[in-house]
Amino acid sequence: MSAGEPKPQATRISRDELARRIAADIAEGSYVNLGIGAPTLVANFLPADQEIILHTENGLLGMGPAPEADRIDPDLINAGKQPVTALPGAAYFHHADSFGMMRGGHLDVCVLGAFQVSQTGDLANWSTGAPGAIPAVGGAMDLAIGAKNVYVMTDLLTKTGESKLVEACTYPLTGVGCVTRVYTDHAVFDVTPDGFAVREAFGDNTVESLAEIIGLELTDASASGIREET
Numbered sequence: 001m002s003a004g005e006p007k008p009q010a011t012r013i014s015r016d017e018l019a020r021r022i023a024a025d026i027a028e029g030s031y032v033n034l035g036i037g038a039p040t041l042v043a044n045f046l047p048a049d050q051e052i053i054l055h056t057e058n059g060l061l062g063m064g065p066a067p068e069a070d071r072i073d074p075d076l077i078n079a080g081k082q083p084v085t086a087l088p089g090a091a092y093f094h095h096a097d098s099f100g101m102m103r104g105g106h107l108d109v110c111v112l113g114a115f116q117v118s119q120t121g122d123l124a125n126w127s128t129g130a131p132g133a134i135p136a137v138g139g140a141m142d143l144a145i146g147a148k149n150v151y152v153m154t155d156l157l158t159k160t161g162e163s164k165l166v167e168a169c170t171y172p173l174t175g176v177g178c179v180t181r182v183y184t185d186h187a188v189f190d191v192t193p194d195g196f197a198v199r200e201a202f203g204d205n206t207v208e209s210l211a212e213i214i215g216l217e218l219t220d221a222s223a224s225g226i227r228e229e230t
Contacts, residue, residue, distance in 0.1 A: 011186070011202055011203020011204050011205060012156075012186055012203070014185075015038055015041060015185075016044075016045075018038075018153060018183055018185060019039075019042045019045050019153070020045040021188070022039075022045075023045035023046050023047070025151070026042075026046065027052075027108070028050040028051060028052060029051060029052070030052050030053070030109055031053045031061075031101075031107050031108050031109075032052060032053065032054050032108060032110070033054070033056070033102065033107050033109075033111070033143055034056075034078075034110075034111050035110065035111055035113055035140065035153075036078075036079055037113045038153050038154075039111040039113060040078065040080065040082060042111055043064070043065045043066065044065045046065075055098070055101060055102075055107060056078045056079050057095070057099065057102060057142075057143070058077070058078065058098065059092055059094060059097070060078070060084070060086065060090060060091070060093075061090065061091045061101075062087045062088075062089055063078065063084050063085070063087070063090065064085035064086060064090075065084075065085060066083065066084060066085070067083055067085045079139065099142055102139065102142040102146045102147070103145075104146065105148065106146075107147040107148065108147070108148050109149045109150075109151060110143040110144070110147035110149075110150055110151070111152075112125055112140060112151070112152055112174075113154055114154045114179075114182075115128055115171050116164055116165075116169040116170065116171050117152055117154075117164060117166070117169075117179050118166055119165070119168075119196055120168075120195075121176075121177045121180075121191040122178070122179070123144055123150070123152065123175045123178055124169040124171035124172060124173050124174060125140055125152075126138065126140055126141075126172065126174050127172050137174060140174050141174050141175060144175030144178045149180045149181070150175070150179050150180050151179075151180060151183060152182045153183050154183075154184055155184060155185050156184035156213070156214070157213070163213065163215060163216075164184075165184075165189065165216065179191050181199070182196070186202060186213070187199075187200060187205050188200040192221070195216065195217065195218070195219070196214075196216060196218050196219075197220065197221035198218055198219070198220055198221055198222075199222060200222070207220050
């Protein structure tokens with residue numbers, strides 16, 4: 001592809017559809033932290049008949065889905081200051097205890113947003129260096145290095161059409177070699193010793209078309225070919 005030539009268009013899925021797809025990969029009995037922003041949508045699609053325990057870094061274990069508009073409790077929020085619900089048996093605790101859970105390897109999964117993910121699993125999700133950018137990494141670093149599995153939920157491309165999956169991150173790092181899997185609006189990618197592998201492509205995307213969009217060599221993670229979904 002020559003410089004300045006528009007990148008090929010490809011089928012995408014919605015944020016809600018992507019959140020549903022991530023929820024399907026979270027095993028029953030898991031302790032899970034959902035990062036600020038789009039990852040919080042995953043809570044709305046977790047199976048009601050399974051026990052999956054949601055953790056928030058501001059001190060709640062047993063978070064439920066977002067409340068109805070007339071059921072909002074202003075004292076019950078997540079780390080992004082969004083109103084949440086508490087399931088039966090939920091526990092509240094000090095912020096320091098919450099970070100102890102994060103750093104101590106007690107979370108099975110965390111779902112985070114990203115500005116960039118490198119092919120070796122490095123994560124950059126707290127700053128682009130732009131004026132007015134968030135001034136500190138916050139709890140993202142603790143989650144990235146402490147969770148057993150780090151799932152990234154993001155659009156594949158930036159608003160200007162650049163891939164968020166890169167050979168090496170150019171933004172400040174949140175964690176090194178920490179990302180397990182990347183869920184995007186085009187496809188799901190595993191991070192492997194050989195780089196990104198396409199686990200599942202959406203719509204008319206293929207390994208070849210995704211490689212052209214991203215600009216990196218990709219492998220096929222599925223034994224029987226990519227399962228395409230609309």
